[in-house]
Amino acid sequence: MRRRQELLLGGLGVLLAFGLCEAVSRAGLVRRSYLPPASEVLARAVELAGDSVFLEGVGATVRVWALGLGLACAIAVPVGLLLGSVPLVDEAVRAIVEFLRPLPSVALIPLVSLLLGSGTETKVALITYASVWPILFNTIYGLGETDPLAKDTLRAFGFGRLSVLVRVELPATAPFIAAGLRISAAIALILAVATEILAGFGEGLGIFIAQSGLATDGTRDVLAGVVWAGLLGLVINSVLVWGERRLFPWTPEHRGRR
Amino acid sequence: MLRLDSLGQRYGDHPVLRDITLTVPDGQLLCVVGPSGCGKSTLLRTIAGLLPTREGAVSIDGEPVTGVPDRLAVVFQDYGRSLFPWLSVRENVALPLRRRGLGRAERRSEAERMLEQVGLHGAGRRHPWQLSGGMQQRVAIARALVCRPSLLLMDEPFGSLDAQTREDLEDLLLDVHRAEGTTIVFVTHDIDESVYVGDRVVVLSAGPGARVVLDLPVALPGKRDQIGTRGLPEFVALRAEVGRAVRG
Numbered sequence: 230m231r232r233r234q235e236l237l238l239g240g241l242g243v244l245l246a247f248g249l250c251e252a253v254s255r256a257g258l259v260r261r262s263y264l265p266p267a268s269e270v271l272a273r274a275v276e277l278a279g280d281s282v283f284l285e286g287v288g289a290t291v292r293v294w295a296l297g298l299g300l301a302c303a304i305a306v307p308v309g310l311l312l313g314s315v316p317l318v319d320e321a322v323r324a325i326v327e328f329l330r331p332l333p334s335v336a337l338i339p340l341v342s343l344l345l346g347s348g349t350e351t352k353v354a355l356i357t358y359a360s361v362w363p364i365l366f367n368t369i370y371g372l373g374e375t376d377p378l379a380k381d382t383l384r385a386f387g388f389g390r391l392s393v394l395v396r397v398e399l400p401a402t403a404p405f406i407a408a409g410l411r412i413s414a415a416i417a418l419i420l421a422v423a424t425e426i427l428a429g430f431g432e433g434l435g436i437f438i439a440q441s442g443l444a445t446d447g448t449r450d451v452l453a454g455v456v457w458a459g460l461l462g463l464v465i466n467s468v469l470v471w472g473e474r475r476l477f478p479w480t481p482e483h484r485g486r487r
Numbered sequence: 488m489l490r491l492d493s494l495g496q497r498y499g500d501h502p503v504l505r506d507i508t509l510t511v512p513d514g515q516l517l518c519v520v521g522p523s524g525c526g527k528s529t530l531l532r533t534i535a536g537l538l539p540t541r542e543g544a545v546s547i548d549g550e551p552v553t554g555v556p557d558r559l560a561v562v563f564q565d566y567g568r569s570l571f572p573w574l575s576v577r578e579n580v581a582l583p584l585r586r587r588g589l590g591r592a593e594r595r596s597e598a599e600r601m602l603e604q605v606g607l608h609g610a611g612r613r614h615p616w617q618l619s620g621g622m623q624q625r626v627a628i629a630r631a632l633v634c635r636p637s638l639l640l641m642d643e644p645f646g647s648l649d650a651q652t653r654e655d656l657e658d659l660l661l662d663v664h665r666a667e668g669t670t671i672v673f674v675t676h677d678i679d680e681s682v683y684v685g686d687r688v689v690v691l692s693a694g695p696g697a698r699v700v701l702d703l704p705v706a707l708p709g710k711r712d713q714i715g716t717r718g719l720p721e722f723v724a725l726r727a728e729v730g731r732a733v734r735g
Contacts, residue, residue: 382569385535385561385640386583396582400573479572479616 247271265449273453274460283437287457290434293349294414294421297356301413305361306406309368313402314394319369326365334359334420338427347428356420360413364406371405372398404477411469418462434458488512488548489534489638489670495542496529502696503529507543509689509699513637516664516671518681520733521691527674530691531640534672535561547638556638560631564643566623570615570630577602577611580630587634601629605659621652625659632663639671645680654713657684661711678733682707682725683716690732701732 250267253259277283312319334355345351375398383393425435434454441450474483489511496504503526511517521527532538534545536555545552560583563569570579581598589597602611605625615623624644631639641660645653657680664671675681681688682705690701707721716722 376568378563378565378568379571381532381537382561382563383582384537384555385559386634387555387557387559387586397571400571403573477573479614484616 262446262448265452270449270452270456273449274456277453277457286432286437287434287461289432290421290425291461293352293356293433294417296349297353297421298360298410298414298417300353300357301360301364301417302410304357305364305409306368309365309406310372310394310399310402312365313369313372314398330362334416335423335427338424342428348431351428352421352424352433355424356417359420360417363412363416364409367405367409367412368402371402374405375401404473404480407469407473407477411466411473414465414469415462418458418465422458434461489672490546490549491534491543492546493543494530494533494540494545496526496533496538497541503694504533504691505696505698507691507697507699509702511670511672513670514668516673516684516686518685518688519672519674519691520676520678520681520688520729521697522693522733523676525691525694525697527676527691528642531561531642531672531674534638535559535640558634558637560634560636560639562624562627562631562639562641562644564646566615566620566627570623570626572614572616574614575611576607576613576615576618576626579615579626580611580633583630583634597633598629601633602626604632604663605629619652621648621656624648624656628656628659628663632667632669635667636669639669641671641673643675644673646675646677653680658711658713660684678726678729679717682722682729683711683713688725688729690729693735700735701729703728 247267250264254261254264254266312322337358338351338355341351341355345354379397379401380393383397388396421433422435422438425431425433426439428436429439430436434457438451438454438458441447441454444450477483489509491507491509494504494507495502507530509517519527519530529538533540534552536552536559540552547556571582574582577595577598580601581594584594584597599611602608605628607622607625607629610618610622610626615626618626628644631641645656648656660671660673661684663669673681673684675684685705687705688701688703689699690703691697692700703725705725707716707719707725
């Protein structure tokens with residue numbers, strides 16, 4: 230019942246926003262070349278689904294996204310486990326981490342392009358850099374939140390430090406890591422598209438958006454590309470949320486939903 | 488045999504336990520009673536080797552306890568936190584057997600046997616958080632007993648259960664104790680419970696620096712039962728004696 234209501238309200242919201250965009254453009258409040266009617270943008274977005282060159286671009290973007298996110302995971306989880314379980318190391322690198330973390334990744338695009346060129350390496354490096362932080366901090370936080378009583382229980386059965394890490398701390402932290410991954414997935418997508426837009430050549434969804442922006446009357450294509458980027462984000466998020474619910478049914482926010 | 492020799496414990500400058508000397512013979516069910524916050528849990532954690540001993544010594548069969556002793560099991564009050572929610576009930580119960588080097592099939596059948604013994608036949612595939620509080624604590628008891636511990640420590644195990652469930656589990660504990668002959672140290676703040684369950688009741692004084700103020704053997708006749716035993720004049724007298732000691 231609740232689920233149906235959520236779906237209904239969600240659909241209503243989308244319809245309303247769509248109608249508003251459509252009306253603003255059709256009524257001539259904004260020039261058509263600035264904001265084409267939503268129906269035209271949508272039609273173009275659907276049309277692009279049959280465009281093999283465009284799809285290859287989207288594929289390229291998804292590839293660098295996945296590669297960057299995977300690398301970020303491979304770095305952030307072990308480092309997070311280390312920092313979270315050895316306070317000495319944590320204190321030693323805390324200052325460096327706090328210095329690096331607030332650097333806006335988008336601002337690093339020119340620098341990294343200069344160093345690595347504007348190909349896949351640059352994109353992957355930037356995506357990795359930006360997506361490391363949420364996963365890293367969630368891993369550290371999750372470890373810190375592990376119930377001491379759960380650890381004591383295992384220790385009382387004669388298990389050692391490593392067993393406690395593998396059998397209690399890791400499963401207890403996994404939902405936090407997954408939540409960090411979900412945040413990072415969105416950031417990674419932003420970085421993938423933004424790097425492409427700023428680089429301006431090669432292939433990818435961002436390239437399509439950037440090049441359409443240069444063409445006369447290209448707004449419709451730009452917006453259709455943006456619709457695709459939004460759709461990608463939506464699909465990725467839904468898959469991850471679904472996966473979290475399947476993998477971690479015991480967490481308080483999922484318990485009632487089975 | 489469990490021995491505490493002038494055991495003292497402190498958190499920083501704050502004394503928690505002072506000069507506790509006790510000998511618990513094999514197979515005894517010892518209840519430790521005391522006002523809230525007097526250090527009963529600290530005592531249990533020290534025996535379990537989870538806290539280092541500050542003063543005095545703890546020994547089991549003459550061997551000083553420096554880490555977690557072999558063949559130890561602990562049941563905490565907070566089953567919701569001490570059972571692992573990512574494991575099924577059966578996996579929770581089977582977990583301690585991993586330390587015994589048993590194969591997968593053996594672990595499984597031992598866990599099922601234990602679950603049956605605590606009245607949870609058929610619940611093995613469910614998850615702890617899908618069970619009621621009383622059932623969860625039964626799971627914790629099954630997990631504690633599955634590797635036949637020689638020493639079982641229980642920290643207010645029935646403290647957060649309703650009266651009916653608590654009585655059922657007290658009787659379950661007595662049955663298990665009779666069947667397995669495990670040495671049990673049972674911490675509670677419930678005076679009635681201590682007399683009903685224990686072979687012997689030790690009362691700690693209010694902190695800081697709790698001491699033993701009463702050490703009382705419980706000689707109740709016959710097999711205990713919730714209605715009959717609690718009505719016996721011996722039970723009432725013992726309860727009064729423990730109550731007076733707890734109130735100081």
